[in-house]
Amino acid sequence: MSTTLNIALIQTDLHWEDPVSNRKMFEEKIGGIPDKVDLIVLPEMFTTGFTMKPQNIDISEGDITVKWMQRMAQDYRVALVGSIIFQENGKFFNRLYFISSEGEIETYDKKHTFTLAGEDEVYEAGNEKLIFEYKGFKICPMICYDLRFPVWARNTEDYDLLIYVANWPKKRINAWDTLLKARAIENMAYCIGVNRTGKDGLDFQYPGHSAVYDVLGEPLAFSKDEEIIYATLDKKHIESTRKKLRFLEDRDRFSLKG
Known part of the structure; x- marks a missing residue:
């Protein structure tokens, strides 16, 4: 069983509120990624950009994108992760x-949900942390503003x-730069952040700065450019560093509700 995980981070500009164009663009980029990659990470709301007007997006687009992700995963034998607008039971989610x-x-x-932009008034907030396993790695995915709240990410x-x-x-x-590194150090886990580039429909600029940090906060990859960023994660690095330093053994024990 392999102890490594090969990842690709797609850092790119996005077509504003245009799922069809974004899926086409990402499909072209995914098609050029080497076969050895195990996991591809896409930005937040990768089919629309960070819009607070989800009503501008056809309700069918959520299901269409999920099926597209399934097809990409199957065709290229790779896992994908990224967030989209999804409507369910009359409510919108950043899922x-x-x-x-x-x-x-x-x-x-x-x-x-990002109150400064009014996201809390448009999208329903989740209340459950997700942990899943893939190719021997235990993974915890989060979205953008979650980065500012270390308790939610605490590695219990x-x-x-x-x-x-x-x-x-x-x-x-x-x-963004500071907190990504901090999350890696305090949780003794690899930490990946995938941001977008370009300018959105509201004239906000995004400078990339997608990065990969190891369990000591050392950078394995970093970029400001529109490009695909590659890194290899090593389970042995996690195990040996935790065994040697044992910082997680002294962590505070707690559980969160809601």
């Missing part, structure tokens, strides 16, 4: 989907990898 190469589906609804489950998908603006990018 992250993980779809494995074997067709398994996991979902996570963004816990911390011994996960190996923390993933943040985001649309994080240029004006606050220093917080």
